[in-house]
Amino acid sequence: SMLGDSGLNKTNVKAEECRAMVEQQKWDQATNCWNEAEVLIEALTDGVSFYNVLEREGLDRRSLRLLTHVERLFEKHVRPFEGDDLNLLMNGAVRKKLKIIPDSVQWTESSQAVFTHQSGDFMKPVIDTVDWLLVNTPLNVSVYNGQLDLICDTIGTELWVSRLRWPDLRKFSARDRLAFHVGNDDSRTAGFYKQYNNFRFFWIMRAGHMVPSDNPAAALKMVDMIISH
Numbered sequence: 318s319m320l321g322d323s324g325l326n327k328t329n330v331k332a333e334e335c336r337a338m339v340e341q342q343k344w345d346q347a348t349n350c351w352n353e354a355e356v357l358i359e360a361l362t363d364g365v366s367f368y369n370v371l372e373r374e375g376l377d378r379r380s381l382r383l384l385t386h387v388e389r390l391f392e393k394h395v396r397p398f399e400g401d402d403l404n405l406l407m408n409g410a411v412r413k414k415l416k417i418i419p420d421s422v423q424w425t426e427s428s429q430a431v432f433t434h435q436s437g438d439f440m441k442p443v444i445d446t447v448d449w450l451l452v453n454t455p456l457n458v459s460v461y462n463g464q465l466d467l468i469c470d471t472i473g474t475e476l477w478v479s480r481l482r483w484p485d486l487r488k489f490s491a492r493d494r495l496a497f498h499v500g501n502d503d504s505r506t507a508g509f510y511k512q513y514n515n516f517r518f519f520w521i522m523r524a525g526h527m528v529p530s531d532n533p534a535a536a537l538k539m540v541d542m543i544i545s546h
Contacts, residue, residue, distance in 0.1 A: 347440035369525030463524035489513035507535035
């Protein structure tokens, strides 16, 4: 483990603070607490990456200290994934094809203003929304998780799934996980999945938060399984 006993205790104390703010519906304070928890974990783990625990965070921590809690979260979790290629595509070929976008409107992959405006939403549970989809619609609902993800870690994802009030949850939980592989390669497990009726959970091996970039073959296999269901 990257956390020793002392570090784990400190992290659990901070996590309980965040939980209390969520239970009191103090959403902005809960988001700030999330940021403080990340700062603590980074200090205790020599800067572990929240997107892949086998990597280190590459941001300038000194510069980040000058930002507000929400600005820091944006610079860390959103800004690094902006790309010029996608901006050019959306503001070029896609804009031309649609023929309805005003000249005053520019597509952007991320926005500091939007991120800040929605800062009170990040820590709000959406379990009820998933429940509603499972019970009231014919939609197939799929959840996936990279085993090396920290910001949306496997244990946490499994925990919120276990809190669903979906009537078939017990039957889903009783199912065994099934392994899946990519192509004819049986030497490495690409991932596992479990399914009951219109709910499916995927565990993707050798991948963090960015599953398609960390393990593209497994991600494509998962997508094929989802759309063919």
